Amino acid sequence: MTAWRLAVPVLLAAAMASPATGAQRDVDVDWRKVATKQDRERLRGWRDAWIEALGKVRTTRDGAAALAQDAALFDPDRLIQGAALTPGSYRCRMYRLGGVGAGARVLLSGGWAGCRVTENGLVRRFVTDGAQRASGNLFDSTDSRTVFLGTLALGDEDRPMRYGRDARRDMAGLVERIGPDRWRMVLPFPGFQSTLDVMEIVRG
Template structure:
């Protein structure tokens, strides 16, 4: 079972993507790593995260059941295994968009595979993990805070096109991203993004180790 209790014992952080200034320094990083995600998330994103189950229900109601039946693990909203944080290394990632905002547009799309990377280090006894999508025209970059033993919380921004630096989280609500990281297999994870700003009702980003 999953609950919304659990403290931020560890934090996944991307440089320059947090609510703190992008000055870099150990002092800023140490302060960030001790924060609870609830203190970092915008009110709008706290609402989105609170309504994660509603997003699944709304999205799946629009999708042809045959399109998700081939992967019941990935599209099971209640499946999450303990130890949700992926180990460091290169990954492949792809995005599934479920449902259509205002009923306009396709209700199920799949992107191609892109490169992602997870990195870890120790900072004052805390495990700090970085997550970044490396290529493609839409590149999520952000911070993920530990929540429960089966889920972490992702807060970040969307880097677009030829941009070389991610926008600071909280500066532009249309770029802000909020979701859950869950492990759904031995070497398989997903990032669930309820009610993204554009196009879909729910985004599911699949993560698997790169060959």
């Protein structure tokens, strides 16, 4: 495994908190102090997740063709420095690579949904719409990667649960720019369905 250490962020980080309160919570400048042990380990294993997931997808002709059709999205080493996500509206869709369990599909893709970034002081949040909704905070890490820590909301749940309460619902990812007005969020070893989730993010 090629080791890659996430740099200590120097700007824009926030302790995970329920968005329901209007008060500004204490802000932490180090995502490691916010992340659970499980999520620190998942982020350290980002490349292992890529290798394992891509290996599974390439076992089928359709999977290999899908990877080749969008090489920029599915190349683990593809990233462009600078231009992190800024406040505004975006469109997102999720790809689930390397299905887990008997009979699981090696590649699943979802439809486009709305997503957005908001900023309140030092707190920058990322939220998606749809039946399965990601909600959490963005932490500056390096010139080319941002850390996302959040939770998954399902169905008609009207608010996301607090980060750290349910390990399967917790989400930990790396946001990378891969093209003009195009990003991806890489979520290694998620709690459900797959070995690696890749969320494509484009301007709304």
